[in-house]
Every structure is written in C-alpha cells, then in structure tokens.
Amino acid sequence: xxxxxxxxxxxxxxxxxxxxxxxxxxxxxxxxxxxxxxxxxxxxxxxxxxxxxxxxxxxxxxxxxxxxxxxxxxxxxxxxxxxxxxxxxxxxxxxxxxxxxxxxxxxxxxxxxxxxxxxxxxxxxxxxxxxxxxxxx
Amino acid sequence: xxxxxxxxxxxxxxxxxxxxxxxxxxxxxxxxxxxxxxxxxxxxxxxxxxxxxxxxxxxxxxxxxxxxxxxxxxxxxxxxxxxxxxxxxxxxxxxxxxxxxxxxxxxxxxxxxxxxxxxxxxxxxxxxxxxxxxxxx
Numbered sequence: 001x002x003x004x005x006x007x008x009x010x011x012x013x014x015x016x017x018x019x020x021x022x023x024x025x026x027x028x029x030x031x032x033x034x035x036x037x038x039x040x041x042x043x044x045x046x047x048x049x050x051x052x053x054x055x056x057x058x059x060x061x062x063x064x065x066x067x068x069x070x071x072x073x074x075x076x077x078x079x080x081x082x083x084x085x086x087x088x089x090x091x092x093x094x095x096x097x098x099x100x101x102x103x104x105x106x107x108x109x110x111x112x113x114x115x116x117x118x119x120x121x122x123x124x125x126x127x128x129x130x131x132x133x134x135x136x137x
Numbered sequence: 138x139x140x141x142x143x144x145x146x147x148x149x150x151x152x153x154x155x156x157x158x159x160x161x162x163x164x165x166x167x168x169x170x171x172x173x174x175x176x177x178x179x180x181x182x183x184x185x186x187x188x189x190x191x192x193x194x195x196x197x198x199x200x201x202x203x204x205x206x207x208x209x210x211x212x213x214x215x216x217x218x219x220x221x222x223x224x225x226x227x228x229x230x231x232x233x234x235x236x237x238x239x240x241x242x243x244x245x246x247x248x249x250x251x252x253x254x255x256x257x258x259x260x261x262x263x264x265x266x267x268x269x270x271x272x273x274x
Contacts, residue, residue: 039143039147040147042140042143042144043140043143043144043147043148071166071169075162075165075166078158078162079155079158079159079162080155082154082155082157082158083151083152083154083155083158084151085154086150086151086153086154086155087147087148087150087151089150090146090147090150090151091143091147094138094143094146094147098138114154117158118154118157118158118161121158121159121161121162121165122158122161122162122164122165123165124165124166124168124169124172125165125166125169126169126172126173127172128172128175128176
C-alpha cells in the first residue's frame with residue numbers, strides 16, 4: 001500500500017532525471033560550455049551522466065508502473081537520486097571553489113534536491129493517517 | 138586541485154550521501170512495515186465501535202425500563218403508604234369512638250378487646266355469676 005503523496009514524489013523524481021538526461025543528450029553543446037559543470041564533466045563524460053540519469057529515471061518509472069515493486073524500487077530510486085544530486089552539487093561547489101565563475105545558485109538547488117531526497121528516503125512511504133484515510137475512503 | 142582529487146571528493150560526498158540514504162531508507166522501510174502492521178490492528182475498529190454503541194443503546198434501553206419500573210413501584214409504594222396512613226387514622230378514630238361508647242355504656246376501658254368481644258365477655262361474666270348464685274342457694 002502506498003500513498004498518492006509518495007507516488008507523486010517518485011513521478012516528479014522520474015520527470016527530473018529523465019528531463020535532465022534528455023537535455024544532456026539533445027543539447028549537449030550548451031552544457032559543455034557551462035563553467036558550473038566543468039568539474040562534473042571532467043569526472044565523467046556527459047553521456048555517462050545522461051545514462052546514469054536515464055537509469056534512475058527509468059527505475060522511477062518502473063516503480064510507478066509496477067505497483068508491487070513500488071516500495072523497493074521507489075526507495076532505490078530515491079537513494080540513487082541522493083547520490084546523483086550530491087555528486088552534481090559537490091561538483092558545482094568545487095567548480096565554484098576553483099573559479100567563482102561557477103553558479104552558486106545551481107549548487108544550492110542540487111544540494112537542496114539531494115537533501116530533500118535524503119529526507120524522503122528516511123521516512124516511511126505511507127503514514128498511519130494515510131492508511132486510515134484509505135480504509136475509510 | 139587536480140582532477141583526481143576532485144573526482145575523489147565528489148565520489149566520497151556522493152557515496153556518503155547514498156550510503157546515508159540507504160541506511161535511513163532501510164530503517165524507514167522497517168518503520169513503515171511496523172506502522173502498517175499496527176494499522177492492521179485497527180481493521181474492524183469501526184465495526185467494533187458500532188457494536189459497542191449498539192450494546193450501549195441496548196443497555197440504556199434496559200436501564201430506562203428499570204427506571205420506569207422503579208418509578209411505578211415508588212408510586213405504588215406511595216399509594217400503599219397513603220392507604221396505611223388512612224387505615225391508621227381510621228383505627229385511631231375507631232378507638233376513640235369505642236372508648237367513648239364504652240364510657241357511655243359504663244364499661245371499663247380495656248383496649249385489649251374489641252367492643253363486640255367486650256360485650257361477649259360481660260355476658261359470659263353475668264352468666265357465670267348467675268350460675269354461682271344458683272349453686273349457693
């Protein structure tokens with residue numbers, strides 16, 4: 001049993017990762033020139049990051065489609081998303097340390113997204129009130 | 138910082154975040170299972186409550202009947218008490234009348250016998266004295 005709240009969150013997570021992967025693949029030239037992502041792309045090829053993002057987004061879609069796997073696959077997706085978001089945040093932060101031309105706003109956004117995924121991972125996917133709500137409705 | 142160091146820092150942050158998320162996620166999953174288990178205890182709770190309410194209504198009905206019967210008994214008791222009071226008053230009046238009649242008839246005031254019995258007693262005494270006088274002669 002899962003709540004609509006967490007299903008919506010996993011859906012948004014899928015949208016985020018698949019959207020980022022699509023942009024990385026389709027509009028790679030724009031990303032190559034970004035100073036903020038210089039460190040990130042020095043660690044791994046943009047295509048590899050895109051593949052990783054696609055995998056996480058795909059897992060989120062699988063979690064949403066296959067109901068009985070939702071808890072396990074959804075949690076795995078959230079955990080991987082934490083790692084991915086923190087990798088991006090730390091890379092952007094290090095790029096800012098090396099040269100201030102990097103955007104701190106991106107660092108804050110990715111860090112907060114990673115921490116948000118961490119919080120979502122650390123709580124049960126369904127609360128007692130949601131169980132009672134589903135029983136009464 | 139050389140690219141190797143940067144990669145190690147990013148990897149460490151990312152892996153630390155992933156590991157923390159995985160740990161918290163597994164703990165939350167256990168908590169979620171416990172929550173669902175506890176929530177299952179509430180299944181049938183509404184039925185139980187409605188059963189209790191029906192039983193309370195039944196008991197309240199019985200209590201209402203008992204109160205009505207007690208009220209009726211109390212009313213009967215009042216009637217009996219009033220009748221007893223009236224009988225006592227009658228008895229008192231009769232006693233006074235009897236005493237007055239006995240005084241008028243010159244009979245001793247003996248409360249141990251009813252007037253009719255006293256008359257009978259006087260007759261018995263008269264018969265006995267006449268028999269005695271006859272024997273003496």
